[in-house]
Amino acid sequence: MKTESRVSEKSPSFDPSDTQRIEISQPKEWAAGIPAVLSAYKNVTTKAGAIKGTRLLSDLNQIEGFDCPGCAWPDPLEKRATFEFCENGAKAVADEATTKRADAEFFAQHSVSKMRGESDRWLNDHGRLVQPMWLPEGASHYQPIEWSSAFEMIATQLNQLDTPDQAAFYTSGRTGNEAAFLYQLFVRKFGTNNLPDCSNMCHESSGVGLGETIGVGKGTVSLEDLEHAEAIFVFGQNPGTNHPRMLSSLQAAKRHGAKIVAVNPLDETGLKRFKNPQEVSGVIGSGTALRDLYLPVKINGDVALLKGLCKSLIERDSQHQPVLDHQFIEQYCHGFDEFKTDIEQTSWQDIEQGSGLTHAQIEEAADIACSSKKTICCWAMGMTQHKNAVANIQLMTNFLMLQGNLGKPGAGVCPVRGHSNVQGDRTMGIWEKPEPAFLDALEKEFSFSPPRANGVDAVETVHGMQKGDIKVLFALGGNFFRAMPDHQANDKGLSQCELTVQVSTKLNRSHLHTGKQALILPALGRTEIDTQESGIQTITVENSMGVIQTSHGKIPPASTLLKSEIDILAQLAAHTLKNDTIDWLALSADYRLIRDHIANVIPGFENFNQRIDELGEFVLPNGVRDARKFVTATGKANFVVHAIESVEVPKGCLLMMTIRSHDQFNTTVYTNNDRYRGIHGTRKVLFINRLDIEALGLKAGQHVSIRSHWPNDKAALREVSDFALVEYGIPRGCAAAYYPETNDLIPIGSVADKSNTPAYKSIVISLHA
Ligand SMILES: Nc1nc2c(c(=O)[nH]1)N[C@H]1C(S)=C(S)[C@@H](COP(=O)(O)OP(=O)(O)OC[C@H]3O[C@@H](n4cnc5c(=O)[nH]c(N)nc54)[C@H](O)[C@@H]3O)O[C@H]1N2
Numbered sequence: 001m002k003t004e005s006r007v008s009e010k011s012p013s014f015d016p017s018d019t020q021r022i023e024i025s026q027p028k029e030w031a032a033g034i035p036a037v038l039s040a041y042k043n044v045t046t047k048a049g050a051i052k053g054t055r056l057l058s059d060l061n062q063i064e065g066f067d068c069p070g071c072a073w074p075d076p077l078e079k080r081a082t083f084e085f086c087e088n089g090a091k092a093v094a095d096e097a098t099t100k101r102a103d104a105e106f107f108a109q110h111s112v113s114k115m116r117g118e119s120d121r122w123l124n125d126h127g128r129l130v131q132p133m134w135l136p137e138g139a140s141h142y143q144p145i146e147w148s149s150a151f152e153m154i155a156t157q158l159n160q161l162d163t164p165d166q167a168a169f170y171t172s173g174r175t176g177n178e179a180a181f182l183y184q185l186f187v188r189k190f191g192t193n194n195l196p197d198c199s200n201m202c203h204e205s206s207g208v209g210l211g212e213t214i215g216v217g218k219g220t221v222s223l224e225d226l227e228h229a230e231a232i233f234v235f236g237q238n239p240g241t242n243h244p245r246m247l248s249s250l251q252a253a254k255r256h257g258a259k260i261v262a263v264n265p266l267d268e269t270g271l272k273r274f275k276n277p278q279e280v281s282g283v284i285g286s287g288t289a290l291r292d293l294y295l296p297v298k299i300n301g302d303v304a305l306l307k308g309l310c311k312s313l314i315e316r317d318s319q320h321q322p323v324l325d326h327q328f329i330e331q332y333c334h335g336f337d338e339f340k341t342d343i344e345q346t347s348w349q350d351i352e353q354g355s356g357l358t359h360a361q362i363e364e365a366a367d368i369a370c371s372s373k374k375t376i377c378c379w380a381m382g383m384t385q386h387k388n389a390v391a392n393i394q395l396m397t398n399f400l401m402l403q404g405n406l407g408k409p410g411a412g413v414c415p416v417r418g419h420s421n422v423q424g425d426r427t428m429g430i431w432e433k434p435e436p437a438f439l440d441a442l443e444k445e446f447s448f449s450p451p452r453a454n455g456v457d458a459v460e461t462v463h464g465m466q467k468g469d470i471k472v473l474f475a476l477g478g479n480f481f482r483a484m485p486d487h488q489a490n491d492k493g494l495s496q497c498e499l500t501v502q503v504s505t506k507l508n509r510s511h512l513h514t515g516k517q518a519l520i521l522p523a524l525g526r527t528e529i530d531t532q533e534s535g536i537q538t539i540t541v542e543n544s545m546g547v548i549q550t551s552h553g554k555i556p557p558a559s560t561l562l563k564s565e566i567d568i569l570a571q572l573a574a575h576t577l578k579n580d581t582i583d584w585l586a587l588s589a590d591y592r593l594i595r596d597h598i599a600n601v602i603p604g605f606e607n608f609n610q611r612i613d614e615l616g617e618f619v620l621p622n623g624v625r626d627a628r629k630f631v632t633a634t635g636k637a638n639f640v641v642h643a644i645e646s647v648e649v650p651k652g653c654l655l656m657m658t659i660r661s662h663d664q665f666n667t668t669v670y671t672n673n674d675r676y677r678g679i680h681g682t683r684k685v686l687f688i689n690r691l692d693i694e695a696l697g698l699k700a701g702q703h704v705s706i707r708s709h710w711p712n713d714k715a716a717l718r719e720v721s722d723f724a725l726v727e728y729g730i731p732r733g734c735a736a737a738y739y740p741e742t743n744d745l746i747p748i749g750s751v752a753d754k755s756n757t758p759a760y761k762s763i764v765i766s767l768h769a
């Protein structure tokens with residue numbers, strides 16, 4: 001066994017590929033069009049090969065094809081285009097279908113310590129993981145291990161724990177419904193609710209906020225609603241990059257006469273103008289202008305803006321313009337009087353100061369709301385990753401409630417999910433705070449007593465590992481180390497674990513920051529044919545709008561040694577839970593049997609197999625959407641009072657958000673370019689207002705170190721270095737940089753109230769030449 005220190009001198013932010021030529025140009029004025037089609041084909045054919053690549057693109061998002069692993073945007077229920085994909089979905093597929101392999105020889109050549117000094121892009125570029133690998137205690141290199149030995153090792157570790165709560169089981173949102181159901185069942189039979197997931201870092205604030213206001217933690221609109229809305233407000237979202245197929249829906253809405261308002265510190269290209277590559281006019285014409293109004297809100301200025309919007313509507317209504325839907329408020333809502341009083345007492349001065357917008361700009365947005373009978377609010381991470389994120393969500397909902405924009409066609413809330421099945425994983429019970437009714441149904445179906453105490457979420461997992469309370473971390477997909485904030489805290493926690501296990505498709509930094517021993521279990525991807533004892537298997541996913549769809553892998557697996565996630569989980573359960581009443585291996589031999597259990601446990605999945613056999617897909621019930629039914633503490637939709645609370649930014653400091661570039665999928669970096677924002681050759685940039693550059697005595701292009709400041713921070717210094725200043729259209733006092741290179745700047749304790757989501761988009765920073 002080779003040994004060598006596992007500690008690397010280089011910080012994980014080091015990126016050797018940054019040496020390529022750096023070019024900064026003007027941000028683009030339109031999205032998609034021919035460059036997007038070319039980029040899609042180039043990515044798929046260069047990585048997967050011409051024949052396999054073209055095949056993959058034609059199966060993507062088709063009824064008999066596979067669900068795109070890129071994002072959770074829905075596919076049209078009928079009339080799918082021949083090529084129902086986007087540039088970035090194609091990149092995600094190409095990345096999985098790559099012909100490169102990170103095999104045993106690769107791991108023999110590269111020590112863990114050496115790989116720690118490489119960039120995220122370098123790690124991912126080595127291709128698919130093809131066989132189980134083991135990092136023994138004290139070893140410098142991973143070495144191959146048999147599947148059976150790996151399962152035995154995990155089972156032994158788990159069964160040696162003092163209590164099941166000493167293990168945590170993470171999930172990233174690519175996992176399909178069947179695997180998710182099996183996973184939570186195993187974890188609860190093992191005896192814990194420690195099921196942290198990527199939702200904890202993502203839309204948790206939406207779930208918590210919506211749960212309290214309208215009683216359902218999901219969106220209430222369909223694709224059709226979106227296309228027939230009269231006004232669409234897009235808050236804190238960059239769909240041109242992260243949900244490109246949403247642009248087609250926005251285009252359809254525009255053609256039906258909708259007005260679109262973009263609320264964002266950055267005037268994102270995708271919301272300006274869209275050239276639809278599916279249409280001739282998108283190829284040769286000038287495309288469709290999307291947003292009618294752009295509101296350059298300050299980072300975290302949305303609570304103030306939303307209070308301003310509500311104030312304007314309430315003022316207009318009291319001046320005898322029929323603006324509010326009093327009947328809806330009377331019949332379906334609770335807490336309106338208190339809300340109204342609070343809004344009336346909030347001054348325009350505080351609203352302007354808090355939002356960074358003028359009263360006139362807010363009135364312009366209110367004009368659009370008032371002229372619409374059907375309004376939708378869409379949002380993503382710009383709203384959910386702040387200290388007061390839950391307030392953001394609740395005020396958006398309240399803004400809609402004022403005009404009765406819930407539970408009617410063309411109106412409602414639309415949290416746009418990230419990972420392709422993050423919403424489905426929750427529906428299947430991947431949740432550290434399960435509902436009692438769900439546990440009751442599980443108890444009845446499988447005749448056991450599931451644990452009732454809440455488990456740990458993602459942030460609590462890091463605290464737990466640091467304190468020594470959690471000794472085993474098992475991760476079903478994802479990149480827990482890199483996606484979470486505060487690498488120092490996370491590394492300390494992980495290194496104290498007895499065992500860390502990653503079920504993965506590609507190499508990432510979580511394979512390098514491990515427990516005393518570590519395992520990599522390589523899994524089949526969404527694109528690959530999944531053959532089990534009963535034949536070729538189908539899985540299902542739930543998209544952002546509550547539609548259950550099937551997904552069928554189409555290409556041969558990257559290696560004969562790969563196992564499906566379901567097979568891995570079933571084997572793990574069979575090894576760990578001795579003499580169990582459930583025949584786990586029978587479930588993995590035929591996924592239909594898992595769906596039969598889901599049908600018995602989860603409302604809305606009755607006749608699951610039959611419905612997908614006959615229809616291919618079906619829509620889950622949603623009380624708010626279908627019947628204006630609000631299952632909240634008051635039995636009504638709740639208005640909630642929130643104060644304008646701004647993050648304190650000391651003089652000379654800026655408030656920074658962390659964002660995605662056009663060429664990454666979360667922690668997977670494809671290239672160092674961000675075409676729409678005009679960045680080429682580097683990810684180490686800080687977007688900043690020209691006047692702030694001047695005020696700080698700096699120059700555009702200059703390289704600086706970024707330091708973060710947080711009142712309760714116990715760390716000595718949090719700093720990332722060598723970031724080039726890019727003069728950009730962003731409000732004064734605000735800045736932006738890419739995730740994950742900046743994740744170490746965020747202390748693990750800096751989280752959203754109530755949802756405990758890391759405040760990835762409110763980081764107080766200072767710059768140092
Ligand atoms: N190609 C691609 N697709 C993806 C992903 C990917 O990485 N790549 N990731 C997937 C996942 S998991 C997710 S969650 C989604 C993420 O999708 P997005 O939420 O669109 O992703 P972010 O880059 O985090 O963008 C946040 C947006 O919010 C804005 N913003 C930041 N702070 C504020 C604020 O305080 N107020 C307002 N109004 N706006 C603000 C930023 O300027 C940016 O436009 O995308 C999913 N789809």
Ligand SMILES: Nc1nc2c(c(=O)[nH]1)N[C@H]1C(S)=C(S)[C@@H](COP(=O)(O)OP(=O)(O)OC[C@H]3O[C@@H](n4cnc5c(=O)[nH]c(N)nc54)[C@H](O)[C@@H]3O)O[C@H]1N2
Nearest residue numbers: 172202477478479483503504505506508658666667739760
């Ligand atoms: N600073 C900052 N940090 C953030 C965010 C931010 O906006 N700013 N966003 C947060 C958000 S919204 C999210 S969702 C998290 C993302 O957190 P995660 O979901 O944990 O991270 P990903 O980067 O999506 O995970 C990528 C890895 O998943 C594995 N993988 C891919 N496909 C499959 C599959 O089919 N099966 C299995 N088993 N493995 C697979 C591959 O090994 C790949 O390396 O990051 C969060 N972190």
Ligand SMILES: [Mo]
Nearest residue numbers: 202203418419
């Ligand atoms: Mo996400």
